[in-house]
Amino acid sequence: MKKIVVLSGAGISAESGLKTFRDDNGLWEGHNVMEVASPIAWENNRELVLEFYNQRRRQLLEVEPNAAHRALVALEEKYEVQIITQNVDDLHERAGSSNVLHLHGELLKARSTFDENLVMDWRNDIKSGDFCEHHMQLRPHIVWFGEAVPMFQPAAEHCAMADVLIIVGTSMQVYPAAGLVDFVPQGCPMYFIDPKPNIREHSSLHIISKKAAEGVPQVVERLLSQ
Numbered sequence: 001m002k003k004i005v006v007l008s009g010a011g012i013s014a015e016s017g018l019k020t021f022r023d024d025n026g027l028w029e030g031h032n033v034m035e036v037a038s039p040i041a042w043e044n045n046r047e048l049v050l051e052f053y054n055q056r057r058r059q060l061l062e063v064e065p066n067a068a069h070r071a072l073v074a075l076e077e078k079y080e081v082q083i084i085t086q087n088v089d090d091l092h093e094r095a096g097s098s099n100v101l102h103l104h105g106e107l108l109k110a111r112s113t114f115d116e117n118l119v120m121d122w123r124n125d126i127k128s129g130d131f132c133e134h135h136m137q138l139r140p141h142i143v144w145f146g147e148a149v150p151m152f153q154p155a156a157e158h159c160a161m162a163d164v165l166i167i168v169g170t171s172m173q174v175y176p177a178a179g180l181v182d183f184v185p186q187g188c189p190m191y192f193i194d195p196k197p198n199i200r201e202h203s204s205l206h207i208i209s210k211k212a213a214e215g216v217p218q219v220v221e222r223l224l225s226q
């Protein structure tokens with residue numbers, strides 16, 4: 001079975017009603033990302049960071065996967081499919097994708113500030129005073145700017161095994177995620193679906209300048225008919 005690797009970013013969830021990071025004058029829901037998504041912000045303004053992610057979590061629980069998330073599930077009829085997402089939402093999982101790797105963490109999980117491997121499902125607000133079993137504060141299970149990306153290595157290994165790469169809804173500005181394209185085998189066909197595609201052209205790249213809910217089902221249909 002051929003392997004398809006999908007690298008998704010915020011744009012795939014835009015039509016579900018979740019804002020992207022960089023489409024709105026560089027502000028994310030009214031905030032500079034460093035103000036809410038960095039270890040310094042956590043040290044200096046914990047309440048703001050907790051409330052920001054609490055709002056994101058509540059909002060996530062009100063939205064649904066869209067046609068792009070759903071179309072990727074259909075690919076599993078014919079291919080081994082590995083989703084690598086930069087998104088912290090669970091819309092790929094809710095659509096039904098079997099293999100989803102989250103590069104930047106997950107909104108519906110919390111983790112201990114004492115032991116980063118102590119991660120738990122968490123659907124409610126995280127509040128000051130919510131502790132892990134070691135009596136240490138819980139934090140959002142999110143990779144903030146300046147933090148290590150522990151899932152990068154397994155993601156790169158998947159890319160190295162890809163027969164086809166689909167990239168959807170990412171500005172390709174954040175590393176190391178954007179560097180994953182360099183791990184796919186030479187000549188591997190790539191599809192890039194984004195209304196404002198930001199990628200270097202090359203011979204095996206097909207650019208589809210469309211929104212995800214329209215462009216992804218088209219690419220999936222093409223791949224299923226091959």
Ligand code: APR
Pocket residue numbers: 008009010011012014015020021022023033086087104168169170171172173174193194195196197198210211212213
């Ligand atoms: N369909 C497809 N793509 C879309 C749509 C849509 N409906 N709407 C917007 N886009 C595209 C934009 O053109 C842009 O290229 O989605 C991309 C969103 O880019 P970013 O906001 O930079 O999101 P992303 O690339 O996922 O950001 C990477 O940055 O802040 C960090 O950790 C955060 O994972 C995130 C990382």
